[in-house]
Amino acid sequence: MLQTIINAWKIADLRKKILFTAFILLVFRVGSAITIPFVNIGDGGIIADTMNDSSFLAYLNMMTGEAFNYATILAMSITPYINSSIIMQLLTVAIPALERLQKEGEEGRKKIATITRYVTIGLGLMQSTAYYFYLRNGGQQGNQLLLAANAAGDPYTGFWAVLQAITIIAVLTAGAGLTMWLGERINVNGIGNGVSILLFAGIVARIPTLATRLYSPDPKVGYISRGGVWIPLALLAGVALLAIVAFIVWMDNAERRIPVQYTKHVVGRKMYGGQSSHIPIKVNMGGVMPVIFASSILSLPPTVQLFIREPSAGLKKFFDVFSQSNPWYLLIYFVLIIGFAYFYSSIQYDPVEMSNNIRNNHGAIPGYRPGEPTANYIRKILSRITLLGALLLSVVALWPIAFSLLSTQIIAWAKASSAAGESMTISMGGTSVIIMVGVALETVKQLESQMMLRHYKGFLD
Numbered sequence: 001m002l003q004t005i006i007n008a009w010k011i012a013d014l015r016k017k018i019l020f021t022a023f024i025l026l027v028f029r030v031g032s033a034i035t036i037p038f039v040n041i042g043d044g045g046i047i048a049d050t051m052n053d054s055s056f057l058a059y060l061n062m063m064t065g066e067a068f069n070y071a072t073i074l075a076m077s078i079t080p081y082i083n084s085s086i087i088m089q090l091l092t093v094a095i096p097a098l099e100r101l102q103k104e105g106e107e108g109r110k111k112i113a114t115i116t117r118y119v120t121i122g123l124g125l126m127q128s129t130a131y132y133f134y135l136r137n138g139g140q141q142g143n144q145l146l147l148a149a150n151a152a153g154d155p156y157t158g159f160w161a162v163l164q165a166i167t168i169i170a171v172l173t174a175g176a177g178l179t180m181w182l183g184e185r186i187n188v189n190g191i192g193n194g195v196s197i198l199l200f201a202g203i204v205a206r207i208p209t210l211a212t213r214l215y216s217p218d219p220k221v222g223y224i225s226r227g228g229v230w231i232p233l234a235l236l237a238g239v240a241l242l243a244i245v246a247f248i249v250w251m252d253n254a255e256r257r258i259p260v261q262y263t264k265h266v267v268g269r270k271m272y273g274g275q276s277s278h279i280p281i282k283v284n285m286g287g288v289m290p291v292i293f294a295s296s297i298l299s300l301p302p303t304v305q306l307f308i309r310e311p312s313a314g315l316k317k318f319f320d321v322f323s324q325s326n327p328w329y330l331l332i333y334f335v336l337i338i339g340f341a342y343f344y345s346s347i348q349y350d351p352v353e354m355s356n357n358i359r360n361n362h363g364a365i366p367g368y369r370p371g372e373p374t375a376n377y378i379r380k381i382l383s384r385i386t387l388l389g390a391l392l393l394s395v396v397a398l399w400p401i402a403f404s405l406l407s408t409q410i411i412a413w414a415k416a417s418s419a420a421g422e423s424m425t426i427s428m429g430g431t432s433v434i435i436m437v438g439v440a441l442e443t444v445k446q447l448e449s450q451m452m453l454r455h456y457k458g459f460l461d
Contacts, residue, residue, distance in 0.1 A: 006125040008447045012189070021190035024182050027202045031178065032067035032202070035169045038164045039135060045069035046135070051343060060299065062432055065202030065211070069136065072356040078183060078198045084119035086293050087196075088112060089343075116371040117180065124176030128169045130304070149458070154335065190373050196288070200439040201243070203432045221290035241433065244396055248437040251392050252284040256385050262363040277363075281382065283389040286344035288438035290390065291397050294336035298322055298329070324401050333401075336392050351378040396434055 008014040035041060046069055061068040064077035092098040092112065099109040183194030190197070257278040305311065305319045321328045355375035364370050368377045 004444050004451075011451065012449060013450070017189065017191045021186055021192065021197065024186055024190060025197070028039055028074065028179070028182055028198055028201060029065070030204065031175065032072050032077075033070075036071050036073055036075070038168060039071050041071050046071060062206065063199060063202060063295075065205035065226055067202070068131075072133075073171055073175040074179055074333060075131060075178070076124050077202060078179050078195055078300070080124040080127055080176045081116075081120045081180040081183065082292060083296050084116050084194060086296060087119060088116045089347075093343075097105045108261055110436050111143050121173065121177055124173045125169065128172035128176070131172060132165055132168050152377050187294075192439065192446055196435070196439040196442065199292070199435050203436055221380070225440055230362060244399070244433055245437055247392075248434060249441065251389070251396070252282075252438065252441050254286070255280045256283065257281070258381060259366060260358060260363045261366055262361065281349070281385055283391060284386055284393060285348055285386060286341050286393075287442065288339035288434050289344060290337050290393060293436050294333055294397075297336055298333060300428065330398055331399060331431050334398060337394045337397060338387070338390045341393065342386050344387040349378075349382055351375040351382065354378050393434070398411050400433070452456065 005018075008018065027453065036122065040361055046067070046377060064075060068075045068278060076460060088098070092102050097111065101111050181199065183198050185191065186194035186197050239251055257280055260277050260279060262275055262277065301319060301322045305315075308315065318338060321332075323329060352375045358364065358374060359370040365374050368374045
């Protein structure tokens with residue numbers, strides 16, 4: 001990987017793209033550090049414990065690189081754009097008009113992209129409004145998050161309170177739009193997928209904080225310094241993390257090869273064909289996107305919960321289902337990953353089209369006649385590979401959550417607690433690990449493909 005980056009740096013065109021991507025990431029991180037107006041954020045942010053909290057807030061904070069916790073202008077980050085992309089892709093399948101737009105080629109895709117941007121702003125406005133009400137309610141840290149007061153020390157009311165609300169919501173919505181624009185700039189002038197790169201940057205930004213939490217000599221902060229059961233749990237978490245990374249790399253490179261035999265045929269005075277080949281089908285077809293999409297869908301109910309200060313008993317039970325500590329959350333997460341994996345498989349591969357391409361190129365899959373039998377065989381292979389890839393992806397995504405729940409039970413059993421007497425857990429972010437490794441591999445592959453294009457000698461050379 002490092003050698004690929006070094007080789008890409010030696011090419012002037014790729015070096016410009018890498019520098020442009022780095023500049024966009026710098027702008028993104030600077031925006032993630034500028035606090036929105038009219039708020040007073042404490043040193044600990046708005047989430048009680050960003051490392052141990054398994055709620056939607058901790059997940060959103062992870063996706064934004066601590067921007068959500070400290071109420072910055074990019075607190076919404078790229079999540080509205082991801083949610084709008086999910087909605088548009090699902091609607092493209094369900095609404096014939098959008099499906100026709102998608103089949104119109106480049107112009108149709110541009111129109112869909114424009115609609116996606118408008119949906120992004122709408123979702124950003126909704127999430128920003130929910131975030132404002134969450135700030136008004138005090139957050140998890142109690143009443144430390146008070147809106148700026150007047151000279152007499154009293155909170156603004158009436159017209160000034162409305163002005164503050166409009167300003168905060170407008171700034172957060174504009175931040176969501178800016179993040180979307182930054183991601184699109186990376187797609188056009190940079191390296192890698194813009195959405196994935198921004199998510200990667202946000203997750204990497206939290207690594208120093210996580211390292212401090214693990215190795216700090218302060219028993220109130222560090223895990224290892226606590227001694228007892230914390231040391232083997234921390235070591236086990238490290239080993240499990242390395243195993244997950246290796247497993248993700250193996251899963252990303254795994255593929256199923258469908259053999260194809262091409263017959264000999266004469267064109268003019270020359271004979272073509274006669275060789276054997278294969279069609280590679282990746283086991284993990286959708287990459288990290290099924291996990292991101294499933295997580296984003298599960299984040300919608302907690303977003304609605306932010307609007308409600310004191311939900312009723314029935315609503316509270318409903319919202320509790322979407323907490324990572326709830327077994328139903330794991331089941332719903334699992335089903336959504338499987339569903340989105342099949343959704344991406346249906347978008348990327350069309351068995352009928354693949355069968356027609358094989359027949360038009362005078363090829364055939366050994367043991368199957370061209371046409372419908374070949375299409376059915378490819379469809380069966382795709383179904384099996386998609387299920388296998390989705391199950392492997394689900395294991396990677398759900399295992400860290402299960403590990404966190406298990407560590408909670410072990411610590412409770414061992415009566416291990418902090419100096420303040422509060423029980424704590426060792427949490428691992430499966431989604432964050434999948435995103436980091438997947439984005440790194442995807443970006444390196446894109447660099448390799450662009451280097452191959454630039455080193456390819458044409459017929460005029």
